[in-house]
Amino acid sequence: xxxxxxxxxxxSAKPVGGSGQEVFYWYYVRISGLxxxxxxxxxxxxxxxxxxxxxxxxxxxxxxxxxYPLLRVADFLLLFLGLSHGVxxxxxxxxxxxxxxxxxxxxxxxxYVVFGVxxxxxxxxxxxLPLGAN
Amino acid sequence: xxxxxxxxLAYIFHRxxxxxxxxxxxxxxxxxxxxxxxxxxxxxxxxxxxTWYFRIGEVALIAAVLYHALNGxxxxxxxxxxxxxxxxxxxxxxxxxxxxxxxxxVAKILLIDYPCWFWMDTQGVEAxx
Numbered sequence: 001x002x003x004x005x006x007x008x009x010x011x012s013a014k015p016v017g018g019s020g021q022e023v024f025y026w027y028y029v030r031i032s033g034l035x036x037x038x039x040x041x042x043x044x045x046x047x048x049x050x051x052x053x054x055x056x057x058x059x060x061x062x063x064x065x066x067x068y069p070l071l072r073v074a075d076f077l078l079l080f081l082g083l084s085h086g087v088x089x090x091x092x093x094x095x096x097x098x099x100x101x102x103x104x105x106x107x108x109x110x111x112y113v114v115f116g117v118x119x120x121x122x123x124x125x126x127x128x129l130p131l132g133a134n
Numbered sequence: 135x136x137x138x139x140x141x142x143l144a145y146i147f148h149r150x151x152x153x154x155x156x157x158x159x160x161x162x163x164x165x166x167x168x169x170x171x172x173x174x175x176x177x178x179x180x181x182x183x184x185t186w187y188f189r190i191g192e193v194a195l196i197a198a199v200l201y202h203a204l205n206g207x208x209x210x211x212x213x214x215x216x217x218x219x220x221x222x223x224x225x226x227x228x229x230x231x232x233x234x235x236x237x238x239x240v241a242k243i244l245l246i247d248y249p250c251w252f253w254m255d256t257q258g259v260e261a262x263x
Contacts, residue, residue, distance in 0.1 A: 058173040086156030
């Protein structure tokens, strides 16, 4: 066990020791995770059970976002929480499996760049998609 | 033979399902980006979802999200309520049970009630209508 005095926070118990940032991540993953239980499962229900993916097309996406403005808020929350939760999950993999400082720097930098690019791309779609055109 | 214990299986499934879901989220964001390139580009891009292999992937994705959500809830309960550590093994069996039961229901809807999925890539989505 690496608890206490380590920069690594075990995922199996409350964090003891570790930097303030690591403790924040520990709580963040759990709180975002609990919110995602509801948001992600509702999202799956609406898009995979209530509607079949074979019905998915451009017009349907625009139609629904126009009819339910709150969907944009829910989708943004899903995007932000899902992406940040997943990126912290990948960071945990890097912490566990990549130990050489230069390799860690490479993978962590790549991870944070990917996080930024995908967050901006996803937000851009939700923000700028022309609604009510059809 | 080395015997895998429940806790290790729970941990391995959590990691594997988590990686699968974040990788799909990257694909999903790219696919949604096609919305900004107009109707034709988006409908062409999501054509890849209208295939039998993506229908199988869809069921696997739902299973991954469901297991990750339920097992993640179990982890949070164990982390914040120390009394529950005694029952974490039983709680994992509950997680597996709920996952399997819900997945049977999901698989019935996606694979049996919508049998058109199997010829969707050759006949197009019209096969479903």
